Amino acid sequence: MSLFKKLFTAVRGAATEAGEAVVDSQALRIMDQEIRDAENELKKSKEGLTTVMAQKMATERQVKEKQKAIEEHEGYAVQALDKGDEGLAIQIAEKIAEFSNELTPLETLLTGQTQSVNQLKQTIKQTEKRLQATKREVALIKSTASVQKAQDAIAATHSGSTSAMSSAMDSMQRIKARQQEKSDKMNAALALENEGGDGDLKAKMAAAGITDSGASGNSILEKLKAKQSNASAQ
Amino acid sequence: MSKNNMTLPDLATALNGLETEEGMSFNAEVINGEVPTLQVTVSDREEFPIYITIDDSQILAVSYLWKESEIKPGSREELLEALLTLNIPMPLSSFSKLGGQYVIFGALSCHSDIEDIIHEVDTLSDNTLEALESISEFLQ
Known part of the structure; x- marks a missing residue:
């Protein structure tokens, strides 16, 4: 999924800057836009899933109708044979063959639709997970940016005693x-x-x-x- | 959901002025921004505040360690190895990196109660100092 690759690259870029100084607000804006794009994509996938599921239900109904018709006509054929009406029985049997021929492609279609639904569901689940992870990472970068801003403000007010500007070892020594x-x-x-x-x-x-x-x-x-x-x- | 999710102002109120059994006291202040962040300073360890954010999926407590530039030249590989090795024995916290900034963090469920969060902050603060102590030979 190239969209996500792009997204992660953007996150990495902004994070590197976050580590150095203040997060580049332009990079963050691009990232936000890309998350929104991914969310739209996800929405479309969900709508697609709804459509395929509706189609699958329609196919299921058709399959059931054909199966029922075949069953019924098999009963009729037996009855015709019982009455010794071979001609009618053959006519009914031909009808059954017609139903059977119609049923086969419907069943193939149903198998395909079931696979599509499962695949779409899995893709949506994975996409959601990755989107969540990306959002968490972006939130942390933004939080870091807020923290840095606050620390810079403190450093500007009380220049001299700034933990923001000293190294971890210096802080530890203190x-x-x-x-x-x-x-x-x-x-x-x-x-x-x-x-x-x-x-x-x-x-x-x-x-x-x-x-x-x-x-x-x-x-x-x-x-x-x-x-x-x-x-x-x- | 039986419990209400904790919010940052709730947490700030609960933590402010609180003193633990070990004599640690907390000072909490919300830093407003696009992602509101709670800055928790621990008495006598003001240099390493804990930053807490809450989102839909988790409560995240982060403490900032050192920057890439603070690592002694040639020691980076050993430092990374040490961090990976420390990750499991260290209770509740893990190491991570945000760009050039090394961090130590702990994540909690959104439904954690205040005792859990206090325990997290307490432990994270201890772990921060211990991590620095263990890694100090690789820092300049």
């Missing part, structure tokens, strides 16, 4: 650096928290009168006071 920074911050916070925890414990111990230092002003004063009171008591 993400990694951010993750590292985040984990560094988390570790630092964790370390701080631990220190804070120690401080907290010291405060609690002090409040409970437990000190790690051997001597403090108060304890020395207490000792002196105790000495003094001991001396005055003697």
Whole structure:
């Protein structure tokens, strides 16, 4: 089907441009037109199928009529033979031969029409599938074009911090650096928290009168006071 | 059809500000154009947004990877081989190419519910970073 070949070539052309920068709107217009052409073609095939199916039904009806007529006349012939009317029986038999001769081409026609219907149905199914696939691809190209436009707009507004313009590796490095920074911050916070925890414990111990230092002003004063009171008591 | 098909604005509303169990949060914005596209940015991974489109046949989520020009000279064949090999082990996503742009994508049925789509975006974002990590030796 040359139409589809043309269509795919058009898609490929526009996609290449989509990958580079912004999709060529002219190429997209041509593609849209070609999809529409393919859709029209499909519509015609479907109409063709309807016609062939109607013809096939008419042939089927004719075949049935002939078969019925043959059956009926065979009955008549037997009846004529039963009555011993050989002359009439022969006339009837000739009629049956006439019907049979008419039936054969009708049956051949019906076989051909049945094949046509099956073939058309298959072609339509395949065409529809390919058309769907092409439409999906075109939609994705258009979506990419929208995305690129949006990214270009962002890049134009915030020049400097543009993900659209940097390479995938640069972007990846930035993400990694951010993750590292985040984990560094988390570790630092964790370390701080631990220190804070120690401080907290010291405060609690002090409040409970437990000190790690051997001597403090108060304890020395207490000792002196105790000495003094001991001396005055003697 | 028992379920209504999801639309982009529905999806934007559902995704905006959403936070996953793993602490990822999403920001969704519709880019209007001939084919409306939803741009979903994932927290801390703003460089690689996920783009979602919905048509009659499927919901497509795409993330843009590198361009042909970013491949180290002479590494292209190895890179393509690596991508093909990665395709099956990688959950839910596949690689593709749009012109000179390499992409990673996942396709869902139009009747997918919001949980399925969130799972898709979540996975696609992880896969994007993992793919870049695995392929980085071939990129410049």
